[in-house]
Amino acid sequence: MRITGISTHVVGTPWRNLTYVVVRTDEGLTGVGETRMLGRTDALVGYLREATANHITGSDPFAVEDLVRRMKYGDYGRAGEIVMSGIAVVEMACWDIKGKALGVPVWQLLGGRVTDRVKAYANGWYTTERTPEAYHRAARTVMDRGYRALKIDPFGTGHYELDHAGSTYAVSLIEAVRDAIGPDAELMLEMHGRFSPSTAVRLAKDLAPFRPAWLEEPVPPENLDALRKVADKVDLPIATGERIHDRIEFRELFASRAADIIQPDVGHIGGILETRKLAATAETHYTLLAPHNVGGSVLTAATLQLASCTPNFKILEHFNDFADADIKQVVRGAPQVDPDTGCFEVSHAPGLGVELDEDVAAEFPQQRARFDLWAEGWERRAPK
Template structure:
């Protein structure tokens, strides 16, 4: 079997663009991956084209060799763009292997530890601006069976937050806690926006609401700063969505800088790289909670990975999405009691619909984190997909 082509399919999904990658072989077996990288899609597509130059003609089943050679030959190693391109191609190669042997990917990773995985939802708050609105939307999510939810209540603040703005953020958290009760897990997102003293201050104020964790309290490029917040925080700290490969995570683990780790399968190297990272976390008794706010292909790949990880804890997923999500792939999620069942279909267990992808081409989108538009995460017309 030989690789004959690799194509990218950017698909507008309102807040960003999904980027699906499809690998074609001379035996007619194809594989799909996802490289969704918020707001840098053109660079990402170019990186996939560079990878394609060296992969055409190679055996797609030599996954470890292809990954190693591609990573080594980049010279300027790592980073969001190159690693996202490699991650998507790697996923697609596993998909091809699973289809060729007619087994789900988790079988290659040691088989199932988990038949289903617990999820927490993101995006449930779409359109909310005031604490009362967050509470109302949280109550609706719980009525749909949600048992854990995440959001960023900190507006457009960066590095520091005034007492007035912090009070408003805490009112928002209080409104959600009151609306959903004590049995629902709340996960508070910081988006890497605060300095050390502000991160510590916020963490101490959050303790009263018993959050599952406070995510990315400080920017991702200084793990000593993260460790400082973790050391003084009375609540658990989660981080790692903007770390790439096991080499980045080595420093995270050496410092024990986070209580939960959150590598993203679309950015940190793909399925096997996350399996290696999760194993490193397991021997340090750190829960594995993958970052996963992307599209259906990344979600399918993360579910296959989660099936085989003993220290898997909880998986992020978007609560609702653009109405064409159901058309661009054959995704079919089974959701019950706060969990999603893991597919037993060959490979990743889904296909992309190329024609439907082309109907929703790339659209430019900008970062919302510092503009006050964080909750504008969904269009007026959306669909629940679990």
């Protein structure tokens, strides 16, 4: 079996463009992959056009390791976010093809499942007025849909510092959310790399009474010494890693012992097997895996395949019940959160267990998607 080519399909919303890739073979089998780029979708599509000619066409979709190695190193230049995302969408599509050809789900090819059920947490749910009352109502809606966990960035446009008024208001928002979800639900606290170490530590202590499940990206991701400073001074689990695009770069993070939970994005770090390798390394450091997942239903399905066979998998992020939920229509077999358990049931269908509906995808054309975390009202994820 050989790859004959690929097609790319960009599904647009005002705040995110999702790039789907369908890999085609000479035996008629196809596979699908997905990633979400921020402001670099055209660059990704351009890279994939060149990579198709240079690496992809004519390759054996079963030889995943070889294809990833050639795409990563065969152009000599160091692979960054765009290249690793391009590798990821093609890689997960190859796993989809392999699973279909063998009649088994991808998790069966990665060692077999350790669970059929993966806990979900909601994101994208607070696209509303930024008040305690509105956040209370929105959080209650999340719980009513069966979720047992959610995440929120309550810090407005905070950057390095947050003044007393802003800090007090952020605390009032979290107080309202905790009241809405009750004492047992998990509440993840997102900082989006906003703050200096001292500000992050102060805010973590202010918010500790509401028992956050983790403190995510408290400082900008480039400086591990700054992250270590925060980790040394707070008693909350630290989560980070969505903006690391090569598993090799996690080596220093593990060595720093600054993170309790790592958050690679399967769609940015080279795909399913690269993330599985990283998860195995994390397990040797007694570190949990909670992947970043701001994509659509194909990326969710691919990450669930990984989750099913990964012993140190904690929980999976999910946007698509709240932020532009209509895009779930573009994927047949889209994973759903069980309202009785707050979990995904992992598919037992061959491959990834999903298919892209290219006709429906065409109804969501690429947009000039813009998501600026420093702009007033960013949390609404609405057109500017």
